[in-house]
Amino acid sequence: MVGITTQAGSATQPRTPLSKVRVLDAAVALADEGGVDALSMRKIAQALDVVPMALYKHVANKNELLDGMIDVLVGEIDPPAGDTDWKTAVRRRVLSARRMLLRHPWAPEVIESRIKARSTPTPAVMAYLDSMIGIFRAGGFSVDLVHHALHVMGSRLLGFSQELFQDSSDGEPDPDALAPEEMAARYPHITELAMAVAHDQESVVGSGCDDQFEFEFALDLTLDGLERLRLGTR
């Protein structure tokens, strides 16, 4: 009865080894079928036929695991279509993101909770946003207008609400922060936008972006759109 392994049913084949993606995929699958409350390190381990502590060789802790899960989801969003106007490109992308969210109803909650706990989104989210900004820029939007547009789109870009970059300058300086040049190389559009916003009002100490203004801008745009609809002048 006592085989080579303590966990595997059959002791013959050496069992495919764990890996970060295997752990992440198992976690996503578990969340899909039981919601995020039913997700625990112990359950993931059980699903992988492994002892709980084994997971920690591949993810630092549960928070990092959640971050990784988000990245998996973002990876499910279709890449931008390069051969159309900005509007249909954005439209397709957002609808693709929505489809992903419908597949994983627990996602918004996790994204919401993770954003509040990190100073900066994960690289996959950054890349997604960067390419989204790229679509707007290619469509003839000014940097400022793209900035407004992102706020207007708000939660429609992904599950999450405003204040994506709320304040990247609090607490300790984030050990895995990118050097500026690498940042610019990897996320050109985000960098461009960030620089513009920063220069725009260098007197302000805050986040370099007047959240209140942006919120009201988006709100008014929406209200005006509704008004137009009400009057039939569309």
Add this chain to the structure above:
Amino acid sequence: MVGITTQAGSATQPRTPLSKVRVLDAAVALADEGGVDALSMRKIAQALDVVPMALYKHVANKNELLDGMIDVLVGEIDPPAGDTDWKTAVRRRVLSARRMLLRHPWAPEVIESRIKARSTPTPAVMAYLDSMIGIFRAGGFSVDLVHHALHVMGSRLLGFSQELFQDSSDGEPDPDALAPEEMAARYPHITELAMAVAHDQESVVGSGCDDQFEFEFALDLTLDGLERLRLGTR
């Protein structure tokens, strides 16, 4: 050393008794200063100088406590101003809600998580929505247009995203559901809207509301608004 009470510092005065609102207020205060992760029944009890199990005489369990906390927050939103046009009325209300959310940054996450766990929002949330719908109706919006408008506003109405009423017809029939007539009396506008939507397309089996259509409607309204901005035709 052994006084009348085991918990209170001084055993002389009989200590103000617990109550649901005292528990809720303490919970909100704790969440405000430590985030929702730092919220535990044990911590709340400690803050109230009481043993953890005492809380359960006033709230059924932690989920009900979270629901109650949301109600407290919704109660902080200013009531609608009755003496203006619909647009400024909505505007003020939404901005008031936003101020509340800024005071309680943990709120969106909790709201998000609670919505997924309940078939119907709490009464306070219902009342908030009802009066919001009332503002639109009084402003001359048709029932259908209000319906669209709610979807368009999306997360701006509160912290939460779309699918507020996602599918009230799954699982068991919800023990504390209201009788239709009481429902109509208490939330007249919600009832009106729900009836209209239901009649609208009685052939469809689903939720009586084509979520996909609504999502795209809101998306397109937003995109059109952005396009107008881009072209300077505003």
Add this chain to the structure above:
DNA sequence: CTTGACGGGTGTACGGCGTACACCTACCGT
């Protein structure tokens, strides 16, 4: 062929969590 480092799975243990259940007690209407 030995050896030693090391990547990766294991086992034990700790403190914190939500809460079921039994209890105790002060008060109040009869």
Add this chain to the structure above:
DNA sequence: ACGGTAGGTGTACGCCGTACACCCGTCAAG
């Protein structure tokens, strides 16, 4: 005087995340 009841207490259970020590197979260097 007395039984009920509302409300606070104490104990205990099972789950959680994870620190820490361990152990073993692989493989490069000697």
